[in-house]
Structures are given as C-alpha cells and as structure tokens.
Amino acid sequence: MNPSTAQATVIVDELVRTGVTDAVLCPGSRNAPLAFALHAADAAGRLRLHMRIDERAGGFLALGLALRSGRPVPVCTTSGTAVANLHPAVLEAAHAHVPLIALTADRPPQLIGAGASQTITQPGIFGSAVRLAATTAVATRATGEQAHWRSVVDRVVAAATGAVGGPPGPVHLNAPFAEPLVPDGTAGWPEALEGRPDGGPWTAAVPGRRSAPALPLDPGAATLVIAGHGAPPGLDLGGAPLIAEPSSGYWADGLRAGPWLLGAPAAAPLRPAQVVVLGRPTLHRPVQRLLADPAVAVYAVDDPAGAPWTDVAATVRATGSLPALRPPREWIGRWHAADAAAAAALDTALDGAAAPGGPRLARALLASLPGGSVLVLGSSNPIRDVALAAVPRAGVRLLSNRGVAGIDGVVSTAVGVALAGPGRAYALLGDLTLLHDTTGLVIGPGEPRPDLTLIVLNDRGGGIFSLLEQGAPEHAGAFERVFGTPHAVDLAALCAATGVAHTDLADLADLPAAVAPGPGLRMVEVRADRAALRPGHAALRAAVDAAVGRVVAAAA
Structure with missing residues (x-):
C-alpha cells in the first residue's frame, strides 16, 4: 500500500471511531486518497457520504448536518482555492459553536512556494476562527506513524466538540499527500492499519461542562429575560417575562409581542429593574437599546460550554449561573396583559390589506x-x-x-x-x-x-x-x-x-x-411587493403602540 493511501485510510477510520457519521466530499486530485477512503467507508456502511461540486456549498452542507445533529462533520476538499471556499462556513461555525471539521488535502511542503499548481499556504489559513489547526506529516513507511495520525485526528475532534476547554466549533486538519495519490492494489504496510480492538478512538476525550457561582442579582426584582441565539438550554426562569429570539431554544415560551412592547412609547411601566441575558441576542434594536441603558442592571448567564458572554454595550455587571427567580406577580401580569393587547392588535393589522x-x-x-x-x-x-x-x-x-x-x-x-x-x-x-x-x-x-x-x-x-x-x-x-x-x-x-x-x-x-x-x-x-414593506411595518408599529397605550392608560 502506498503511504498516501495508508494515511487517508487511517484518518477516515479514526474519524468514524470518534463518532463521525456523515462526511461531505468535494472532488479534486490532491484529496484523492481521502476520496477513496471516504467512498470505501460509505460502501461499508460506516458513514454516509455526501458529494458536492462546490466547496462553499459543501462547507455549509456539513455545517447544517452538524448544526442539527450536534456531531462533528468533516468537509473534505482538495488544495488551493478549494480550501478558501470553506472560510464562510468556518466563520459561521466559529461564532455559532458548531463542530465542523475542515479536512483539506495539501501538497508536500517542498512544493509550497515553488510554483506548483493549485498550491497556497494552507496551514493557518482560517486564523483564529478555528479551535485547533493541525497538519499531519507527509506519510512515509516508518513504524509508529499510524499512532500519530490517529492521535491528531482525536485532538481535532476533541477541540471541535469542546472536549479540550471552550465551546464546540470548527477545526482544521490539513493533510499533505505525496504521489501516488490512488490505491495501488497492494495491502502491505510495516504495521497493521488497525485502531483499538474495541472500535473506540485511539484517545477518548469527553466534553467537559463548567459551573459558575450564582448571579448576584435580586431574585424578587422586576426582571425581564432576553434569550438569544445559543442560549443555555433547560433553565427555570421562574415565570419572568421572556423575550426570546426564534433560534434561542426558548421561543415557544416567549411573549408573542415582546420586541414590539419594548419599542412602544407608552411602555414605561414595563421598564425592568434588571435584565437577564441568555445567549447572544442580535435581532431587535429595542432590545439593544434596553441593554445599553445604564439605569437597568444587566446580568449574563454563563454558558456551561464556555462560550463568551454577550455585552455589546459594555453594561453587563456580572456573569454566572441563574438563581431561582421570583419576580412580583403584578409585574408578570402587567407584561402579559400588554402582550395580549399588542398581539390582538398585531393580528388585526396583519389581516388588513396593507400588511407586509x-x-x-x-x-x-x-x-x-x-x-x-x-x-x-x-x-x-x-x-x-x-x-x-x-x-x-x-x-x-x-x-x-x-x-x-x-x-x-x-x-x-x-x-x-x-x-x-x-x-x-x-x-x-x-x-x-x-x-x-x-x-x-x-x-x-x-x-x-x-x-x-x-x-x-x-x-x-x-x-x-x-x-x-x-x-x-x-x-x-x-x-x-x-x-x-x-x-x-x-x-x-x-x-x-x-x-x-x-x-x-x-x-x-x-x-x-x-x-x-x-x-x-x-x-x-x-x-411580495417590496415597496409596501416600509409603510406596512410602520402601520404594524402604530397599531401595537395604540393598543399598548390603551392598556397602560386603563391600568393607571
């Protein structure tokens, strides 16, 4: 067996042993060893292979597979600009904490900078966007190489899944291959190309979770909870009013008209004494204005996986775990009454002919x-x-x-x-x-x-x-x-x-x-008619503001 075939076979085998069930492959010549190995694993039922002709689309396909499953998904490309086309997906995975593996084939080091076709400097190409970047040595026939190949695969998968500290995210495994790049029909190698006999990875790494002290907030104060993308799941919010973005995981429990209420001119009675932030809210300008208000105490719930807290306005007073909240019932009722009125007005306006x-x-x-x-x-x-x-x-x-x-x-x-x-x-x-x-x-x-x-x-x-x-x-x-x-x-x-x-x-x-x-x-x-969008939204805003004004006046 030639060295490139052996190395690719071991890399794919170890990826499967770490829990990889899907892989995306884009065609090329330099990544032929990996292509043959991935195809063989697919034929054996060890993983499911997805072929794509466009590396950028392939990167986002792998991102989507990992986003829903939570499992690491490699996307394999040839060398050169093919690698650069993964950068958008890598950046998205980095900020959304998705375990994406950029598995890129490369030329041997002696060809870098020598004018070889489809050759760029690939190590470090993704900069700080990846949790770990590793490059394997060009395979020879030395005894013990297999252990190093498997070890580096385990390291990058551990980094992708958050097993080495910090949240999950993208990693880069760069593999230089020397010719020949296709199997030669032989099986001989200085050692057996086999991993652990139990089928597990060479080095097992378990993702860790960290704990944090409770936030130093007032559990009985008038509290509003804002949940954005990446909010830690499963928290008990104690019935506090909740404005949840759709991708936060808390949307089903949130207020229907919450973003509208924050922007209503008559919504002063809904102003909270403190705000608890979950994840990374980015959608609504009224939310950002509230978080920037120095008169409101803002606290951020710590992410157990180690993702950084959100603090665009630099107003967060502390980070930590969420203590048991018990906001005043009158406060909760005030928000729900306003939400019901705003939602009814919103539906009436949406049923109108001028609705966007x-x-x-x-x-x-x-x-x-x-x-x-x-x-x-x-x-x-x-x-x-x-x-x-x-x-x-x-x-x-x-x-x-x-x-x-x-x-x-x-x-x-x-x-x-x-x-x-x-x-x-x-x-x-x-x-x-x-x-x-x-x-x-x-x-x-x-x-x-x-x-x-x-x-x-x-x-x-x-x-x-x-x-x-x-x-x-x-x-x-x-x-x-x-x-x-x-x-x-x-x-x-x-x-x-x-x-x-x-x-x-x-x-x-x-x-x-x-x-x-x-x-x-x-x-x-x-x-839809784009020209009607701005006036249509203004009409929705006016309808909600009027409804909130009536509720506030009736409660005064």
Whole structure:
C-alpha cells in the first residue's frame, strides 16, 4: 500500500471511531486518497457520504448536518482555492459553536512556494476562527506513524466538540499527500492499519461542562429575560417575562409581542429593574437599546460550554449561573396583559390589506407546519418576520445561521439540517438568500436527497434595507440600485433546471396544503411587493403602540 493511501485510510477510520457519521466530499486530485477512503467507508456502511461540486456549498452542507445533529462533520476538499471556499462556513461555525471539521488535502511542503499548481499556504489559513489547526506529516513507511495520525485526528475532534476547554466549533486538519495519490492494489504496510480492538478512538476525550457561582442579582426584582441565539438550554426562569429570539431554544415560551412592547412609547411601566441575558441576542434594536441603558442592571448567564458572554454595550455587571427567580406577580401580569393587547392588535393589522407580506407569511407558516418538523430561518427578514409576527409554538425546532448572520450558504445549511434527522424539514428564506446559494440545489442523482421544502418570499431584491436608515424617502435616488438590488430571475425556471419541484403560491390560504409532509426537495414561491414593506411595518408599529397605550392608560 502506498503511504498516501495508508494515511487517508487511517484518518477516515479514526474519524468514524470518534463518532463521525456523515462526511461531505468535494472532488479534486490532491484529496484523492481521502476520496477513496471516504467512498470505501460509505460502501461499508460506516458513514454516509455526501458529494458536492462546490466547496462553499459543501462547507455549509456539513455545517447544517452538524448544526442539527450536534456531531462533528468533516468537509473534505482538495488544495488551493478549494480550501478558501470553506472560510464562510468556518466563520459561521466559529461564532455559532458548531463542530465542523475542515479536512483539506495539501501538497508536500517542498512544493509550497515553488510554483506548483493549485498550491497556497494552507496551514493557518482560517486564523483564529478555528479551535485547533493541525497538519499531519507527509506519510512515509516508518513504524509508529499510524499512532500519530490517529492521535491528531482525536485532538481535532476533541477541540471541535469542546472536549479540550471552550465551546464546540470548527477545526482544521490539513493533510499533505505525496504521489501516488490512488490505491495501488497492494495491502502491505510495516504495521497493521488497525485502531483499538474495541472500535473506540485511539484517545477518548469527553466534553467537559463548567459551573459558575450564582448571579448576584435580586431574585424578587422586576426582571425581564432576553434569550438569544445559543442560549443555555433547560433553565427555570421562574415565570419572568421572556423575550426570546426564534433560534434561542426558548421561543415557544416567549411573549408573542415582546420586541414590539419594548419599542412602544407608552411602555414605561414595563421598564425592568434588571435584565437577564441568555445567549447572544442580535435581532431587535429595542432590545439593544434596553441593554445599553445604564439605569437597568444587566446580568449574563454563563454558558456551561464556555462560550463568551454577550455585552455589546459594555453594561453587563456580572456573569454566572441563574438563581431561582421570583419576580412580583403584578409585574408578570402587567407584561402579559400588554402582550395580549399588542398581539390582538398585531393580528388585526396583519389581516388588513396593507400588511407586509413577510410577517403575514411567517405567521401563516408557523401555524401550518406539522408537529415534529424543523424550520431553518434565513438571516435577513425571515427570522425577524417570525420573531415579530408568528405565534410562538412548541413542536417545531427553529434553527438559523446566526453566528455571523450571513445570507450565504443558507440553502446548503437547510439541506444538511434536513439530511441530519428524520421527518420533514423546511426553510423560510428570501429571494436573494436563495440566489446566493443556488449551487445548494445541485445534488447529484446518486446522492442522499433531503425531504425539504424551501418557502421563498420573492420580492425581487433586498427587502431588509427598506426597513433601515437607507430605506428612508430622502435616499430614494440611490436606494433601488445599490440597496434594493433588483433582479429578474425566474425561480420556476431555476427549479426546473435543478430538478426541484416548484409551486407558485398566490394565496396564503393554500399554504397548509403546499407544506404538507412529502418526500423530496420542493420550493414554494410567495411573491411580495417590496415597496409596501416600509409603510406596512410602520402601520404594524402604530397599531401595537395604540393598543399598548390603551392598556397602560386603563391600568393607571
């Protein structure tokens, strides 16, 4: 057996022994040893292999698989720019604490800087974004090499899963291979290429959990809890009012109109004495303004896995574990009364003809999804539409790329999420997010195919910018071209080209039938008018503010 084949065989075997069940592979020449080894492991039923032609899409596919399963997932590429195309997924995994393994083939060191084709300096290419970066030595035929190969695999997997301190995250395993790069049909090697006889990893590493002292807050004070992406699960909040972002894991228990209430002019009686922050809230400006208020005591719950606390405004007074909260009943009742009034006003406004399409779609979709499904939310308006308009419910798991909150790779992430578990998966995204990852729709005829429905709100451009400062009327002269970024892509034709079933949904009343469980990859296109977005949101804001004002006046 030639050295490159032996090394790749051992690397893949050890990955399987550490718990890897899925791997993504992008074609190339220098990573041929790993390609043959991964294919053999797939044929033997030891892991499931996913082939993709685009490394960026492959990286996000692996991210989605790891995001839902919690298991480390390697994405294997050849050398050169193929490695650089993994960087967006690596960055998302770093900030979202997802165990992604960038498994990259490389040229031998003597070829670096010598003008060899497809050659760059790969060690350190991801900088501080990875938890660990390791490069194996070029295989020879020395006795004992196998132990070193297995040991380095175990180290990078341990770093990816948080077993060496700190939260889970991406790692980089770079493997230089010398020619020949293909199996030569022989099996001889100085030692048996076998791992531990019990099938376990060479070095077993167990993820640790840390504990922290209780936060020095007043358990009986008027407390508001804010839950963002990556919030530690399973905490007892003692009935305190909760504003939870959809991907926080607490959304089903949160207030329906919480983000609206914080921005209401008449909401002074709802001002908390202290705020407890779980995870990393990023969606709502009223939340950020509250956290920046020096008159409010802000505390951050420590992450047991060691993720850093969020403190954009530098107002956090302490971090620690959450003590038992017992906020005043009158305080809890005040928030729930305001929430009920705001939610009723919101629904009335959403039923009106002038309501923006995104919030209406989000409300209808969450009400239509079958129990036990998983929904991936796009990073721009879709996740905000769900947060602002949908009725929180249990039985649907909500996921999103909120680590860096980019729109790239969302289709591939959703495909990975769908492939990582049983049941129907869904994704709510905008048209630009879809177009940014059209290669995510390209799945080979022999590859595992997801049961995934993509619900695409098509307003032919960048809708979120209509709601920001640049969408104000005084910027109309420049807005449409440089922020609205209009396009004329026919999504039905795109689906036809990639073999994706397409439904053009004209009436939200037909949405339950369109998202009914079924096999395969499908797209439901919902058209909307981007020009109505800014005034539509202003109308929703006015309706909620008026309702909150009436509740506050009645309680005074």
